[in-house]
Amino acid sequence: RSTGPLVLRDFSLSCRCLALQGSARLTPGGWPERFDLKGRLADPEGAPVLLPLTGQATTVASADLSLAYDAGKGDTWAATLRADQIGRPGFSATTALIEGSGTITQGEDEAPRRFDGTIAYRAEGAAFADQELSAALGDRLSGGVQLSHIDGEPFRIRGLSLEGPGIGLSANAEISGAGEDFMVRTEASFDIESLERFSLLTGRDLSGAVKASLSGNIQPTDLSFNLWLNAETNGLAVGLTNLDPLLTGRTAGSARLIRDGSGVRIEGLNSQGGTFAAKGALSLTSQSLEADLRLDLADLALVVPGVDGPATFEIIARPEADGATSLALSAAGAGEELALTGQISADAPREFRGTAKATSRDLSRLASLAGIQIGGQAEATVNGRSTLDFSDFAIAAEATTSNLELATDILNPLLAGAGKIQTVVERREGTAIIVPSLSAETANLSLSGSLTQMTDGPKAEFSTRIADMALIASDFAGPLEAGGAATRSEAGLWSLESAKVTGPGGLQADISGSVGEDLPADLRLSGALPLGLLNQILEPRRAAGMVRFDLGLRGSLDGNILGGLSGTLSLAEGRLADPLLGQSIEGLSGAASFEGGSVRIDLSGTSPAGGDARLSGVVGLSAPISADLGLQLSGWVLRDPALYQTTLDGAVGISGPLTGGALISGEVRLGTTELRVPSSSISAAGDIPEITHIGAS
Numbered sequence: 001r002s003t004g005p006l007v008l009r010d011f012s013l014s015c016r017c018l019a020l021q022g023s024a025r026l027t028p029g030g031w032p033e034r035f036d037l038k039g040r041l042a043d044p045e046g047a048p049v050l051l052p053l054t055g056q057a058t059t060v061a062s063a064d065l066s067l068a069y070d071a072g073k074g075d076t077w078a079a080t081l082r083a084d085q086i087g088r089p090g091f092s093a094t095t096a097l098i099e100g101s102g103t104i105t106q107g108e109d110e111a112p113r114r115f116d117g118t119i120a121y122r123a124e125g126a127a128f129a130d131q132e133l134s135a136a137l138g139d140r141l142s143g144g145v146q147l148s149h150i151d152g153e154p155f156r157i158r159g160l161s162l163e164g165p166g167i168g169l170s171a172n173a174e175i176s177g178a179g180e181d182f183m184v185r186t187e188a189s190f191d192i193e194s195l196e197r198f199s200l201l202t203g204r205d206l207s208g209a210v211k212a213s214l215s216g217n218i219q220p221t222d223l224s225f226n227l228w229l230n231a232e233t234n235g236l237a238v239g240l241t242n243l244d245p246l247l248t249g250r251t252a253g254s255a256r257l258i259r260d261g262s263g264v265r266i267e268g269l270n271s272q273g274g275t276f277a278a279k280g281a282l283s284l285t286s287q288s289l290e291a292d293l294r295l296d297l298a299d300l301a302l303v304v305p306g307v308d309g310p311a312t313f314e315i316i317a318r319p320e321a322d323g324a325t326s327l328a329l330s331a332a333g334a335g336e337e338l339a340l341t342g343q344i345s346a347d348a349p350r351e352f353r354g355t356a357k358a359t360s361r362d363l364s365r366l367a368s369l370a371g372i373q374i375g376g377q378a379e380a381t382v383n384g385r386s387t388l389d390f391s392d393f394a395i396a397a398e399a400t401t402s403n404l405e406l407a408t409d410i411l412n413p414l415l416a417g418a419g420k421i422q423t424v425v426e427r428r429e430g431t432a433i434i435v436p437s438l439s440a441e442t443a444n445l446s447l448s449g450s451l452t453q454m455t456d457g458p459k460a461e462f463s464t465r466i467a468d469m470a471l472i473a474s475d476f477a478g479p480l481e482a483g484g485a486a487t488r489s490e491a492g493l494w495s496l497e498s499a500k501v502t503g504p505g506g507l508q509a510d511i512s513g514s515v516g517e518d519l520p521a522d523l524r525l526s527g528a529l530p531l532g533l534l535n536q537i538l539e540p541r542r543a544a545g546m547v548r549f550d551l552g553l554r555g556s557l558d559g560n561i562l563g564g565l566s567g568t569l570s571l572a573e574g575r576l577a578d579p580l581l582g583q584s585i586e587g588l589s590g591a592a593s594f595e596g597g598s599v600r601i602d603l604s605g606t607s608p609a610g611g612d613a614r615l616s617g618v619v620g621l622s623a624p625i626s627a628d629l630g631l632q633l634s635g636w637v638l639r640d641p642a643l644y645q646t647t648l649d650g651a652v653g654i655s656g657p658l659t660g661g662a663l664i665s666g667e668v669r670l671g672t673t674e675l676r677v678p679s680s681s682i683s684a685a686g687d688i689p690e691i692t693h694i695g696a697s
Contacts, residue, residue, distance in 0.1 A: 061085030094125030112151035132200035138165035166193040189213040204239035245302035288319040309334035375405035413471040478504030505530040545574025562621035565594040611636030624657030647671035
């Protein structure tokens with residue numbers, strides 16, 4: 001052509017797998033006057049045909065194309081594209097079909113040119129290699145769209161839809177302008193009847209129904225937008241135990257989403273359900289943050305079990321004149337309060353400076369959140385500063401407690417009354433974290449410590465003092481003191497320096513050596529331990545005597561720690577009494593020697609009523625805890641003054657694994673035995689039955 005219409009006559013293209021022929025005529029302005037195109041793609045021998053597409057290989061068994069329009073015969077156009085046995089890595093479909101029809105009006109005289117069409121599409125027999133995706137989308141997808149355009153007006157898309165099993169998507173749009181004025185006005189909605197089908201795909205236990213709509217303007221050239229979002233859910237669950245209880249029943253929400261040259265904003269945020277209400281606004285730019293968000297919960301126990309009652313959470317952020325951002329966070333409800341106030345600086349490196357305060361009138365309500373059993377009251381204040389990446393910070397914290405309680409009852413007397421905790425934690429320009437000071441004090445307990453950075457590595461120091469051990473061991477009045485220090489080498493080895501424990505009743509311990517994060521331990525423990533310290537645990541049994549120990553521990557602290565023990569435990573003049581059995585043993589003496597993953601025991605004692613007992617042998621310290629132990633009794637008097645008295649002589653042994661399958665054998669002989677019948681009447685029980693004495697002469 002020169003300046004006239006563009007004409008394509010008798011176009012034909014053929015090869016082994018493709019046959020394509022047709023003709024076309026376009027006006028000088030590029031508007032079609034006529035087109036007729038037919039084609040088929042198929043291998044003569046039935047092999048799959050590779051499509052000339054970028055990306056992963058896509059094949060079809062066959063494909064047929066048909067396009068037809070002739071203004072001389074009318075303004076109707078029609079198109080069909082069908083492909084069979086479609087395959088590509090991870091996906092296949094038996095059939096994909098696109099059918100379209102409509103009109104093309106040439107626009108004679110002053111009437112504008114016009115195009116409109118209706119297109120329907122569907123895919124059947126769809127299968128995904130990803131089973132999760134197959135479960136989510138099903139095996140059949142279908143939809144349609146209506147297109148229209150009039151010269152000088154926007155290009156319009158109406159009724160765009162995509163439907164699958166339990167899934168529906170629809171949208172309308174108008175496309176107008178060019179360059180910087182290119183604009184898309186859209187309305188879109190989707191409806192998912194049940195999220196359960198997406199559980200495998202997301203790896204979460206999803207359920208419930210979701211409906212959502214989005215409307216507004218999008219400018220693709222700079223990715224700016226101004227959109228309204230509305231959503232409704234019914235019975236929603238997302239597999240999060242702390243969130244799902246809030247989403248039960250019906251919930252609804254809306255927000256305006258804006259992105260322009262100044263940044264991103266969320267306006268008019270409003271969401272409500274049967275258990276919560278949320279509202280607020282958020283603005284984020286490269287230079288500032290502004291936020292006003294609030295969440296009200298009908299019952300905090302829905303997300304924090306055990307902490308019942310209404311609760312409110314708020315976040316407020318405001319830009320300051322100097323470019324900084326003021327920040328205030330608060331949470332209150334169920335007798336608990338938390339507040340954080342401060343400012344984020346404008347200059348790099350940006351850092352936060354502020355204060356946090358927390359109050360709990362009943363710590364037991366927070367046990368499930370903390371993961372430990374706890375009780376009492378506490379107030380805490382934290383002041384400090386930190387860069388936003390936590391590479392540089394300095395924080396000082398102080399807390400007061402009242403009648404603090406833990407799960408271990410034996411410690412609670414030490415925590416009773418008023419308490420105070422103070423600490424300072426610092427980090428400088430990405431270096432190691434240090435704790436220049438740490439202290440905790442109650443009326444009965446005090447401890448202090450620090451973690452500092454020395455020229456040759458970190459150094460940790462600690463000391464503690466219990467004012468009166470009688471609070472946890474009634475037989476041992478007086479203070480207990482412990483303290484020590486440790487330094488860490490570049491290889492990660494902590495070396496203990498003069499760690500000592502002293503207390504009433506001759507309690508003493510010295511600990512020295514080294515232990516590493518991924519290195520074998522080499523520790524030495526020596527001292528003395530009064531057995532009476534265990535009476536609180538042994539109740540109602542009572543123990544007395546002094547155990548002296550001189551032990552070494554070498555090897556990994558992971559797995560079987562006892563296997564690395566060496567050294568001895570010795571006992572002299574010990575005593576153990578059990579009032580429930582009416583028995584006791586005194587004069588306990590002997591030793592336990594640890595070596596080679598086993599312990600050799602040699603322990604003897606006497607009965608207050610007469611007789612001796614001795615326990616000796618070896619026990620392994622790793623599974624299956626094999627033992628070879630023997631108990632020897634000599635003239636051991638066993639009696640209950642109201643019922644019986646006898647003497648025991650003999651030996652009993654146990655050999656084999658103590659975890660199961662060990663053999664117990666031996667012989668115990670009873671000497672002269674006397675049985676006493678109570679003097680009370682037995683008429684209610686009847687006459688004494690005939691008794692046969694086995695072995696009687």
